[in-house]
Amino acid sequence: MVHDLIIAGGCVVTPGCVAVMDIAVSDGRIAALGAGLAARARIDASGLIVTPGGVDPHCHIEQMSGMGLFNADTFETATRSAAMGGTTSVISFAAQAKGQRLADAMADYAARAARGAAIDHAFHILISDPDVPAFEDDLRALIKAGHRSIKLFTTYNIGLSDAAILRVLRIAGSEGALTCIHAENDAIIADARAQLLAEGRTRPIDHAASRPRAAEIEAVSRMCHLAELAHAPVMIFHVSTREAIVEIANARARGAPVWAETCPHYLFQTEAVLDRPGMEGAKWMCSPPQRMADDQDALWAGIAAGHLQIVSSDHAPYRYDETGKFANGFDAPFPAIANGMPGLEPRQPLMFDAMVTRGRLGLAGFARLTSEAPAALYGLQGKGCIAPGYDADLVLWDPAQSRTYGANDLHDNVGYNPWEGTTIAGLPTAVFLRGQPVMRAGEYLGQPGTGRWIDRPAIGTRARDLTGTAP
Numbered sequence: 290m291v292h293d294l295i296i297a298g299g300c301v302v303t304p305g306c307v308a309v310m311d312i313a314v315s316d317g318r319i320a321a322l323g324a325g326l327a328a329r330a331r332i333d334a335s336g337l338i339v340t341p342g343g344v345d346p347h348c349h350i351e352q353m354s355g356m357g358l359f360n361a362d363t364f365e366t367a368t369r370s371a372a373m374g375g376t377t378s379v380i381s382f383a384a385q386a387k388g389q390r391l392a393d394a395m396a397d398y399a400a401r402a403a404r405g406a407a408i409d410h411a412f413h414i415l416i417s418d419p420d421v422p423a424f425e426d427d428l429r430a431l432i433k434a435g436h437r438s439i440k441l442f443t444t445y446n447i448g449l450s451d452a453a454i455l456r457v458l459r460i461a462g463s464e465g466a467l468t469c470i471h472a473e474n475d476a477i478i479a480d481a482r483a484q485l486l487a488e489g490r491t492r493p494i495d496h497a498a499s500r501p502r503a504a505e506i507e508a509v510s511r512m513c514h515l516a517e518l519a520h521a522p523v524m525i526f527h528v529s530t531r532e533a534i535v536e537i538a539n540a541r542a543r544g545a546p547v548w549a550e551t552c553p554h555y556l557f558q559t560e561a562v563l564d565r566p567g568m569e570g571a572k573w574m575c576s577p578p579q580r581m582a583d584d585q586d587a588l589w590a591g592i593a594a595g596h597l598q599i600v601s602s603d604h605a606p607y608r609y610d611e612t613g614k615f616a617n618g619f620d621a622p623f624p625a626i627a628n629g630m631p632g633l634e635p636r637q638p639l640m641f642d643a644m645v646t647r648g649r650l651g652l653a654g655f656a657r658l659t660s661e662a663p664a665a666l667y668g669l670q671g672k673g674c675i676a677p678g679y680d681a682d683l684v685l686w687d688p689a690q691s692r693t694y695g696a697n698d699l700h701d702n703v704g705y706n707p708w709e710g711t712t713i714a715g716l717p718t719a720v721f722l723r724g725q726p727v728m729r730a731g732e733y734l735g736q737p738g739t740g741r742w743i744d745r746p747a748i749g750t751r752a753r754d755l756t757g758t759a760p
């Protein structure tokens with residue numbers, strides 16, 4: 290058989306092995322792996338590493354924040370940036386405004402993504418108001434239609450009560466959806482914030498003290514118990530502390546249906562980034578905040594032990610100007626500064642540098658953490674693996690190339706790079722989405738509107754065991 294394309298002679302990361310082989314692509318899918326395959330076009334990948342396209346299951350795109358501020362990125366700019374870094378699938382949020390029907394929120398986000406996205410995408414149903422008309426009917430219908438993940442908060446002005454969370458978990462569990470949770474204790478945060486403000490401590494570095502470790506630890510523990518009680522799977526978002534990992538590990542050991550992710554800014558940054566001169570620390574403000582070196586060690590150990598299964602970006606883009614971080618003034622106190630930073634583009638290069646170039650858990654671990662596990666756990670059909678039948682979402686990496694990030698060299702719409710000055714070794718040199726190049730040699734080749742919505746007939750938490758599989 291003559292295929293459309295062969296990517297020849299790369300070191301290919303498949304679920305079973307890492308070996309030099311050819312990848313044959315036909316009709317946008319991986320048709321065969323092996324040697325001596327025939328095709329109409331051929332790309333020489335010798336000396337390169339070929340991994341599955343990155344799957345980023347936690348990014349905020351064209352979304353209104355809890356503070357009522359719109360993201361800096363559109364679907365067009367965010368997915369351009371993702372593709373440039375080697376990510377070919379994203380899950381962002383269909384965020385329900387208070388009083389809005391869930392079905393209307395989903396229709397709005399889906400239409401905007403269909404127009405703008407250049408890579409494939411799905412949505413978490415973000416619940417901010419479970420008291421709207423037809424809430425339960427809409428939620429069940431959306432899950433049945435393939436939107437198989439939900440997002441909720443225990444804090445911010447859209448945090449849900451434990452009773453509401455339990456109600457959502459019961460629906461999600463019975464319909465087959467995974468519930469993602471931003472887990473921080475709202476009362477602990479409010480108390481810490483009030484004390485800091487009373488002492489006149491308002492700078493970006495004070496944001497760290499305003500989200501005490503106990504806030505995460507307590508809420509993670511509580512959410513694990515609610516998941517266990519409701520027999521409903523949960524994904525704990527952006528774990529940052531050593532103690533929260535212990536809570537997750539203990540819950541999993543009890544058999545609770547709990548999964549968890551962390552993000553590059555918790556693995557590679559500490560709260561010291563918030564203590565830059567003047568207001569500059571605002572660039573790195575996110576919640577939970579970056580922690581300590583000891584927490585970084587615990588996160589890596591938690592990944593190695595299988596307690597954490599995913600590294601996402603939590604891309605939450607706000608410009609360092611009056612449209613974003615300083616929408617409430619250039620001297621705004623920390624509670625009035627938007628939380629979040631860009632991360633879609635650097636996630637894969639940062640993780641490749643740490644895991645492959647520096648050897649922390651290796652190539653198989655990199656592919657599993659950043660592609661295979663998120664695709665499997667969120668049920669993204671045809672994504673996350675280099676194997677026959679899967680979409681030909683592929684990244685070619687040159688392990689011999691390196692770069693140092695500059696001040697504004699990402700392809701999003703944020704205007705600053707929180708990784709400025711960081712050197713990464715091992716760079717993506719070509720990225721393919723369903724067999725079509727979306728980046729080659731640093732040139733963006735994607736097209737807005739060509740990304741497709743990814744159907745999710747079932748979530749994969751029970752289908753595959755991705756835990757405890759450290760190499």
Ligand code: DUC
Nearest residue numbers: 471575576605628629
């Ligand atoms: N924290 C969140 O919970 N969401 C977006 C960004 C952030 O820092």
Ligand code: ZN
Nearest residue numbers: 471526527576
């Ligand atoms: Zn969050």
Ligand code: ZN
Nearest residue numbers: 347349603605
């Ligand atoms: Zn987030």
